[in-house]
Amino acid sequence: xxxxxxxxxxxxxxxxxxxxxxxxxxxxxxxxxxxxxxxxxxxxxxxxxxxxxxxxxxxxxxxxxxxxxxxxxxxxxxxxxxxxxxxxxxxxxxxxxxxxxxxxxxxxxxxxxxxxxxxxxxxxxxxxxxxxxxxxxxxxxxxxxxxxxxxxxxxxxxxxxxxxxxxxxxxxxxxxxxxxxxxxxxxxxxxxxxxxxxxxxxxxxxxxxxxxxxxxxxxxxxxxxxxxxxxxxxxxxxxxxxxxxxxxxxxxxxxxxxxxxxxxxxxxxxxxxxxxxxxxxxxxxxxxxxxxxxxxxxxxxxxxxxxxxxxxxxxxxxxxxxxxxxxxxxxxxxxxxxxxxxxxxxxxxxxxxxxxxxxxxxxxxxxxxxxxxxxxxx
Amino acid sequence: xxxxxxxxxxxxxxxxxxxxxxxxxxxxxxxxxxxxxxxxxxxxxxxxxxxxxxxxxxxxxxxxxxxxxxxxxxxxxxxxxxxxxxxxxxxxxxxxxxxxxxxxxxxxxxxxxxxxxxxxxxxxxxxxxxxxxxxxxxxxxxxxxxxxxxxxxxxxxxxxxxxxxxxxxxxxxxxxxxxxxxxxxxxxxxxxxxxxxxxxxxxxxxxxxxxxxxxxxxxxxxxxxxxxxxxxxxxxxxxxxxxxxxxxxxxxxxxxxxxxxxxxxxxxxxxxxxxxxxxxxxxxxxxxxxxxxxxxxxxxxxxxxxxxxxxxxxxxxxxxxxxxxxxxxxxxxxxxxxxxxxxxxxxxxxxxxxxxxxxxxxxxxxxxxxxxxxxxxxxxxxxxxxxxxxxxxxxxxx
Numbered sequence: 140x141x142x143x144x145x146x147x148x149x150x151x152x153x154x155x156x157x158x159x160x161x162x163x164x165x166x167x168x169x170x171x172x173x174x175x176x177x178x179x180x181x182x183x184x185x186x187x188x189x190x191x192x193x194x195x196x197x198x199x200x201x202x203x204x205x206x207x208x209x210x211x212x213x214x215x216x217x218x219x220x221x222x223x224x225x226x227x228x229x230x231x232x233x234x235x236x237x238x239x240x241x242x243x244x245x246x247x248x249x250x251x252x253x254x255x256x257x258x259x260x261x262x263x264x265x266x267x268x269x270x271x272x273x274x275x276x277x278x279x280x281x282x283x284x285x286x287x288x289x290x291x292x293x294x295x296x297x298x299x300x301x302x303x304x305x306x307x308x309x310x311x312x313x314x315x316x317x318x319x320x321x322x323x324x325x326x327x328x329x330x331x332x333x334x335x336x337x338x339x340x341x342x343x344x345x346x347x348x349x350x351x352x353x354x355x356x357x358x359x360x361x362x363x364x365x366x367x368x369x370x371x372x373x374x375x376x377x378x379x380x381x382x383x384x385x386x387x388x389x390x391x392x393x394x395x396x397x398x399x400x401x402x403x404x405x406x407x408x409x410x411x412x413x414x415x416x417x418x419x420x421x422x423x424x425x426x427x428x429x430x431x432x433x434x435x436x437x438x439x440x441x442x443x444x445x446x447x448x449x450x451x452x453x454x455x456x457x458x459x460x461x462x463x464x465x466x467x468x469x470x471x472x473x474x475x476x477x478x479x480x481x482x483x484x485x486x487x488x489x490x491x492x493x494x495x496x497x498x499x500x501x502x503x504x505x506x507x508x509x510x511x512x513x514x515x516x517x
Numbered sequence: 518x519x520x521x522x523x524x525x526x527x528x529x530x531x532x533x534x535x536x537x538x539x540x541x542x543x544x545x546x547x548x549x550x551x552x553x554x555x556x557x558x559x560x561x562x563x564x565x566x567x568x569x570x571x572x573x574x575x576x577x578x579x580x581x582x583x584x585x586x587x588x589x590x591x592x593x594x595x596x597x598x599x600x601x602x603x604x605x606x607x608x609x610x611x612x613x614x615x616x617x618x619x620x621x622x623x624x625x626x627x628x629x630x631x632x633x634x635x636x637x638x639x640x641x642x643x644x645x646x647x648x649x650x651x652x653x654x655x656x657x658x659x660x661x662x663x664x665x666x667x668x669x670x671x672x673x674x675x676x677x678x679x680x681x682x683x684x685x686x687x688x689x690x691x692x693x694x695x696x697x698x699x700x701x702x703x704x705x706x707x708x709x710x711x712x713x714x715x716x717x718x719x720x721x722x723x724x725x726x727x728x729x730x731x732x733x734x735x736x737x738x739x740x741x742x743x744x745x746x747x748x749x750x751x752x753x754x755x756x757x758x759x760x761x762x763x764x765x766x767x768x769x770x771x772x773x774x775x776x777x778x779x780x781x782x783x784x785x786x787x788x789x790x791x792x793x794x795x796x797x798x799x800x801x802x803x804x805x806x807x808x809x810x811x812x813x814x815x816x817x818x819x820x821x822x823x824x825x826x827x828x829x830x831x832x833x834x835x836x837x838x839x840x841x842x843x844x845x846x847x848x849x850x851x852x853x854x855x856x857x858x859x860x861x862x863x864x865x866x867x868x869x870x871x872x873x874x875x876x877x878x879x880x881x882x883x884x885x886x887x888x889x890x891x892x893x894x895x896x897x898x899x900x901x902x903x904x905x906x907x908x909x910x911x912x913x914x915x
Contacts, residue, residue: 141619211769216611217599234620237519374581374593
């Protein structure tokens with residue numbers, strides 16, 4: 140199979156509340172991505188937008204951003220899921236022979252959304268919603284299962300929060316750059332046992348865009364391509380009770396396929412940097428295991444030994460990760476953008492020196508039901 | 518570059534006003550199991566899944582995740598796409614690109630809706646801008662009424678012309694056991710007489726001039742599943758696969774006030790792109806059958822002009838000459854179309870599935886031209902003027 144290149148990336152800052160409309164945010168991200176690629180909207184053959192009707196409070200939520208995404212007169216479609224899944228569809232379209240280039244955009248205004256109600260609506264309407272379950276309380280159940288299985292402690296979760304919020308201080312786009320200690324996390328307000336405030340990501344406002352090209356389309360762009368060397372996605376069961384919440388077999392499967400495509404044999408060694416979807420602190424440890432960075436139940440060793448710190452063997456989330464800025468649906472695409480910047484050597488103060496191969500990861504559904512894994516390289 | 522792709526299986530539930538016997542996941546499962554059985558495959562043979570519906574209709578968020586145990590997506594790649602009324606064709610196009618990209622060999626496309634559990638018009642209103650449009654735009658019917666009035670004004674069409682489309686759709690539905698509306702009383706009465714009865718009926722309530730009850734689609738519960746396969750695999754699964762020759766879509770409007778009510782420009786542009794790709798010069802002659810997303814009667818006059826089957830204003834003549842009836846030159850909607858069943862998220866996928874059945878020669882009592890169908894043309898439409906098209910054919914594309 141031939142490969143697809145990322146030739147342009149753009150992101151807005153992520154903030155608690157933006158005055159900009161969906162259109163204005165998407166226009167900013169799309170314009171930045173086109174400028175980054177050294178291209179104009181006429182160089183784009185087709186467009187994929189990413190949004191969600193519940194979060195936007197609008198049926199056919201992509202309606203709002205068609206003009207901002209420059210899709211007038213072009214083929215255009217909409218993925219409802221994390222931005223990583225949107226990029227995947229954009230990639231398929233550029234591989235199909237129908238189009239050479241795709242612009243993929245995503246947007247979110249957490250400030251206009253009520254997280255608890257919106258994520259409550261992804262659960263079974265008869266038996267579960269009435270209990271008040273939402274993304275955070277479901278995550279808390281998962282965190283507890285994971286602690287029981289692995290022996291990881293709340294302090295281990297806190298270490299992820301400390302690392303990522305600290306990294307965010309090097310990222311001008313991040314919402315919550317913070318110098319905090321394990322003690323600060325442990326003392327922060329309890330949200331849902333065992334998760335505390337600093338274990339949880341802030342739902343913010345932001346948009347992102349990526350320009351993709353097949354080999355034929357490359358000559359339209361000035362930027363050196365970053366190649367998608369491997370990509371795969373996979374979903375587990377929906378019902379939480381049908382899953383082993385402590386182990387992510389869907390992530391394992393997606394990683395296995397993506398690594399095979401990219402020729403990654405020992406992920407901890409072969410990868411130079413990873414950007415993971417740590418919507419909650421504990422998730423990062425679980426994803427280490429799903430991605431094969433650590434054996435099952437041993438993810439906490441990496442954070443205790445600082446293997447995934449900026450100076451470690453495999454820095455994870457130099458950007459500060461999702462726990463530092465979480466525009467839902469945009470966040471996974473931002474992981475891919477950050478991975479691209481790392482491979483290009485354009486990640487500024489958060490650059491991992493000499494990064495050649497990077498991993499980006501997105502999730503969908505409650506407790507990371509579905510995963511999408513990318514391996515990118517120059 | 519890019520693989521050839523064909524449809525090798527189609528399954529649909531019986532479309533009914535209320536399926537109280539199943540929940541959404543079970544409804545989806547019914548369509549999936551039927552499609553797999555039709556193609557003589559099992560869920561193990563499926564490499565990836567694409568699903569779509571309208572979130573606000575059933576009030577379920579992350580439907581791709583929620584439905585995994587019914588759709589077969591457990592430990593499989595799955596994504597959700599949604600573009601409103603066009604969702605079904607958008608799902609089909611997404612499944613097509615999954616296979617054409619070379620990444621997956623056999624992909625299951627699923628569309629569904631349970632309108633009996635939804636406040637459909639309430640949800641549709643939220644498709645429009647919260648500040649400028651929601652206070653004044655009355656869901657699906659009002660906008661279409663404006664379009665119909667404009668068409669009547671521009672071309673001198675009458676309510677009888679609109680009713681002629683409704684009569685065709687409901688008569689065709691009598692051949693389709695899956696259709697929601699079976700108006701048995703229409704059997705055996707000539708179309709002209711039926712038009713007179715419908716237009717003259719006092720029971721046929723006016724919804725928004727010129728649209729009456731008989732001009733609109735119903736609200737339906739239903740699901741559909743279509744299986745796409747790559748060249749090399751497709752021929753082994755289906756004796757006569759329905760090859761995808763071209764697909765295109767357009768959506769050029771953010772604000773309803775910008776929509777050109779004179780012509781359906783999005784479907785026109787998408788049709789132009791499809792005909793160019795498939796090298797079709799005379800659509801009326803070269804295409805053998807259509808499954809068009811016509812949510813209301815006047816669309817069956819105007820949009821066939823926009824697609825290019827006849828000149829502007831000539832739609833009514835085609836209808837009255839019987840060109841689009843079962844035995845006409847270009848039968849439109851042998852299934853009974855959207856006006857006979859509208860499970861919104863499934864509807865446009867059913868158009869694609871029905872078009873595939875016509876190519877495969879498996880359409881039963883609604884088969885046209887004795888199965889001699891080289892090209893079948895399917896569309897999707899969304900109330901905010903999305904236009905999706907998929908052209909299927911019996912011969913492998915060049």
